[in-house]
Amino acid sequence: MKLSTATVPAFLSLLVAAAPPAPKFNDVTLDIVNAPLAPDGFTRSTVSANGQFPGPLIRATKGDTLRVKTNNKLTDPTMRRSTTLDFDGIFFDTPNAFNEGTPFVTTCPIGPGASYTYVLPLGQQTGTYWYHSQLSMQYADGLRGPLIIYDPEDPQAHLYDVDDESTIWFISDWWHNATLSLLESYNFNQIIPVSDSGLFNGRGRYNGGPETEYAVSTVTTGKRYRFRIINASARSDFTISVDNHTLSVIGVDGVPVNPHTVSVIDALAGQRYDVVLTADQPIGNYWINTVLGGGAPRHNLNLNVTFGRGVLHYDGAPDAEPTGPMTLGPQPGDPARILLNEWELTPLFPVAPPPADIELTFLTSMTPNASSPSGFDSKWNINNISYVSPLVPTLVKILDGDDSKTEDTFILPANKVIQVTFPPSTEDELHPFHLHGNNFWVIKSNGSDTINEVNPIRRDVSGAGAGGTILRFTTDRPGPWFFHCHIFWHMNAGLAAVLATGVNETRHAVHPTGAWDDLCDAYNALPAELQ
Structure with a gap:
């Protein structure tokens, strides 16, 4: 049948209406470079994204397609000079498996002087993720950063008032020596090198080092903050608490859960927790305790597990460190200690798992x-x-x-x-x-x-x-x-x-x-x- 000229526009409009929406591309460029950095006051050459630690925030919105152009500009011979990127927690549908980024599983590394663009259709995923090198021990040399997928229609939005770049808590262990030599030592004696320090949002201290300024999270009395905790460690778990405050867990590894109030969270390497903190205490400064576990400090005299921490600063308080002691947070026997138990968390949208085949x-x-x-x-x-x-x-x-x-x-x-x-x-x-x-x-x-x-x-x-x-x-x-x-x-x-x-x-x-x-x-x- 031949369509009349009057029918064609209507027919085309139906086609347009039925077509899936065009993907929204979100373009990010990461230059992987060797940069001298001193997050805990000790300067060392690092493998970094855009010359910083943590690497820059990759900020996305539900439904985006991320295109992460990765330019390998590494030159330091004391560390690996090829690289890859892994995007922890991001799903990869089968046709896109080749963009997943695991060296010698789904891809080969990117050599020095080369570039590759990872394409990640995010679909309906939202939540807290991160990226890091998956090659050897390279991410312990510095190549790691946050990736957050925001949901404009977040079903948990009524639980908090503030959720932005300032509410990311990026926690990590840190070594002063390059990992090639450390890995060689580990392969020989199977004694994991103990880190020199723990870092909170890229800041920390070590025994005998300078008193670097701790990273600060600023809050306003009466507001509720969605803090996104990322344990970006290569080894260590971290025990996390905030003096005089409780934390309501609302998400784990990018998946929403029903609010569950605790005062202490033990986060393993690679785990993420979204928590809501209400600024309901007297105006002042409070320690954010991020106590590093993993290896005895006696094996590295630089490490002081109480030095990995941040400051919760209320608007109106002096710009100063808290006057209270640096503790390990609420300990067993303390009525204020409410430990997060993974099995007590329940999904916001429960799906019963099918029987195993x-x-x-x-x-x-x-x-x-x-x-x-x-x-x-x-x-x-x-x-x-x-x-x-x-x-x-x-x-x-x-x-x-x-x-x-x-x-x-x-x-x-x-x-x-x-x-x-x-x-x-x-x-x-x-x-x-x-x-x-x-x-x-x-x-x-x-x-x-x-x-x-x-x-x-x-x-x-x-x-x-x-x-x-x-x-x-x-x-x-x-x-x-x-x-x-x-x-x-x-x-x-x-x-x-x-x-x-x-x-x-x-x-x-x-x-x-x-x-x-x-x-x-x-x-x-x-x-x-x-x-």
Whole structure:
């Protein structure tokens, strides 16, 4: 049938109305450079985004498509000169798996002098995330920063008055020495180097160092503040509290939860918590206690765990440090101590996890190197296998139809429900396990015997240790996803696996760009000292 000229405009308008909205691109440029920085008063060369620590905030809105142009300008030979970026907690649908950023799993690193643009359609995700280098121990050299996805229609907006760049609490451990030498030492003796300091929003102090100014969070009496806590550590957990104040937890790892009031939060490496603090105390200055755990200070005399902190400053108070002592926060036996227990959190929008189709048991262990007379050069294992990065990224092998593997890879079918159980162990370790590209239901938390298959929380980092942990997730996003301990020293010693879900679906759905294809050729052509 031939359309009349009168009909054409109406017909076209229907097509326009039916078309999906064009993506809103959010362009960010990060220059990865070596910069001399002194966050705790000690100047050292760093690997940094745009020459700063923490790296610049990547601010996005629900529905954005992020395009993060990453220019590698690294030159310092004492640290890795190639790099990658991982966006912790961001989902990656299968066609976009090649932008996920895990070296030798979904991509090759970006060599010095090269650039790559990561494209991240954010879909309906909102909440608190962060980015960091995933290559070796490089993010402990400084390459880490916040990524926040704001929701213009936030269902929790009635709980707070202020939520902006000033309400991000970026917490991290910090080393004075470059990590190449530290990693070499760790690989030999399996003693994790103890950090020199803990930092709150890029500020801190160490024993014998200068009295650098602490970072300040300013509040106004009567207002409620959504503070977004990011533990961007390479090793350490942090015990977080604010003198004379309580914290209402409303989000974990980007997922909203029902308000849960506590006074103490123990955040493992890689975990994020959104909390609401009400400025309801007398005008003054109060310590924000971020007490670093992980390694005895006697192993590094620079470390003073009470020096990693910030200041909650009320408008109208003197511009001065709090007059009260630097404590470790409320301790056991103190009526003011209300500790956050992960299993007590409930999701704002509960989704009961489906029954598991496949059950995996992951046993973590450390085995010494039998060829070493000292027993050093040990490796961490999952089910007696230590992860070793392949020379060819797992995704490349999948796309090439190569089924060989040298790494600890679990082949899982698409569109199934997978349960991973970490049984109780005798290890004196709590491993914060992180799943890339997805998140999981926490069916059983390490500190509780409760099995919750009705309304468990979802998150992407949870601790596995002596108490046993059960996690469940779906494989509705096929791809090779890294699953690892977020203590990066452990990860680099093999405590990781690849969950390769839906290999055939991945092969048919992923069509990488030429720029991605070029990364491996360029990286493999580099001399070893530039990789």
